[in-house]
Amino acid sequence: MTGIGDWDDFDVRSALLALLEPVCIGDALGDGVTLRDASTETGLKLVVEVDGVVVEVDVAPKEAGRRSAAASARWTFGYRTGDKNAPLDATVGLRVTSLVAQHVARNEERVATRFVRPVSTGTSTRVRHVKVERLLERQTNLGVHSWALSPYVGCLVGCRFCYAQSRLAVTRTLLGLPEVPWGSWVDARINAAEVLRRELREREALPIKFSPIVSDPYHALETKLRLTRQCVEVLVEAKYPQPVLMLTREARVLEDAELLARLPRGFGGVSLPTIDEDVLKHFEPRASTAAERLRALEVLRDAGLETFALVQPFLPGNLVALADALAARVKSVRLDVLRGVEGAADQFADPRFAHATDAKWQDEKRAELAALLDARGIKVWSGELPP
Numbered sequence: 181m182t183g184i185g186d187w188d189d190f191d192v193r194s195a196l197l198a199l200l201e202p203v204c205i206g207d208a209l210g211d212g213v214t215l216r217d218a219s220t221e222t223g224l225k226l227v228v229e230v231d232g233v234v235v236e237v238d239v240a241p242k243e244a245g246r247r248s249a250a251a252s253a254r255w256t257f258g259y260r261t262g263d264k265n266a267p268l269d270a271t272v273g274l275r276v277t278s279l280v281a282q283h284v285a286r287n288e289e290r291v292a293t294r295f296v297r298p299v300s301t302g303t304s305t306r307v308r309h310v311k312v313e314r315l316l317e318r319q320t321n322l323g324v325h326s327w328a329l330s331p332y333v334g335c336l337v338g339c340r341f342c343y344a345q346s347r348l349a350v351t352r353t354l355l356g357l358p359e360v361p362w363g364s365w366v367d368a369r370i371n372a373a374e375v376l377r378r379e380l381r382e383r384e385a386l387p388i389k390f391s392p393i394v395s396d397p398y399h400a401l402e403t404k405l406r407l408t409r410q411c412v413e414v415l416v417e418a419k420y421p422q423p424v425l426m427l428t429r430e431a432r433v434l435e436d437a438e439l440l441a442r443l444p445r446g447f448g449g450v451s452l453p454t455i456d457e458d459v460l461k462h463f464e465p466r467a468s469t470a471a472e473r474l475r476a477l478e479v480l481r482d483a484g485l486e487t488f489a490l491v492q493p494f495l496p497g498n499l500v501a502l503a504d505a506l507a508a509r510v511k512s513v514r515l516d517v518l519r520g521v522e523g524a525a526d527q528f529a530d531p532r533f534a535h536a537t538d539a540k541w542q543d544e545k546r547a548e549l550a551a552l553l554d555a556r557g558i559k560v561w562s563g564e565l566p567p
């Protein structure tokens with residue numbers, strides 16, 4: 181990693197919206213289909229509403245072999261439900277993606293140059309200071325809406341199984357940035373606090389989750405830039421009335437324990453997929469140890485935050501010891517399974533861990549830990565927010 185890179189003023193989001201012109205956000209794309217939003221946070225995404233149902237359309241440059249629901253000359257389109265756990269009728273998804281493809285087909289040649297940037301070289305692209313126009317990303321899960329807040333995109337912790345890496349690859353390629361290993365690059369949103377202050381005035385008050393979807397809020401660069409801290413300060417100053425969740429793999433969160441405790445409804449959580457330190461070192465070599473994360477929970481709890489943990493994916497280790505350790509420190513635990521090995525194929529190829537990629541094994545471990553936690557009076561949850 182190197183020094184700080186340049187400001188980035190290239191706006192992929194506006195280029196994405198230009199693909200649909202003259203349709204703008206709030207306009208109809210077709211009969212009963214309205215364009216609601218566009219996002220580049222985790223790849224290119226359009227959000228549309230069809231008869232009250234929210235559908236997310238993934239947009240990606242056309243590549244040989246990539247499967248899709250619809251395609252134009254240059255782009256492919258896939259769909260998923262806007263509510264992570266709600267089923268979506270395939271006919272609705274196909275209708276929406278083919279409608280988007282028709283609009284894009286009319287504009288893609290004209291707009292093509294806005295997506296082309298020469299590939300940068302040099303190490304300064306590893307850490308870039310970028311300015312954003314938007315920070316809060318709406319999430320809907322089990323019918324509950326919340327904002328995801330990420331002061332950084334890209335993460336220096338660099339867990340190999342991290343889902344963010346493939347989702348972010350498309351936007352990074354469109355920005356003309358060179359391919360570098362996951363865990364070695366970060367976009368620091370240096371105006372995050374300023375944008376958040378404005379968005380708190382303009383947007384609906386929903387629970388906010390400092391989200392490790394695209395980065396960990398306390399990876400190493402936070403020590404230098406304090407962007408996460410600045411955002412928490414804004415929320416404290418605003419006396420933000422909704423729950424604010426901080427979730428991390430890093431004990432560095434403790435530097436902000438007192439500040440977080442000043443949030444009217446603050447929650448502090450750690451991700452801990454196993455209590456076995458050797459296994460953690462194998463899969464998350466740069467993250468805090470299990471002991472450090474458990475200690476962080478104690479300090480956050482004693483500071484007055486409601487504490488929680490996330491166990492995902494399941495990795496080999498002593499589940500009884502994990503349940504005991506969590507039960508002593510948190511009020512609730514979210515459990516979720518492995519959803520693809522991402523860049524961790526080598527780590528899982530190790531004969532000690534190969535069985536952990538089996539979906540049945542993941543489900544069994546989830547059920548076992550859920551029962552152990554339940555027996556200890558700890559609430560188990562899914563979705564984005566604790567009960």
Ligand code: SF4
Nearest residue numbers: 335337338339342395
């Ligand atoms: S800490 Fe979270 S965001 Fe960072 S690499 Fe690991 S899983 Fe991904």
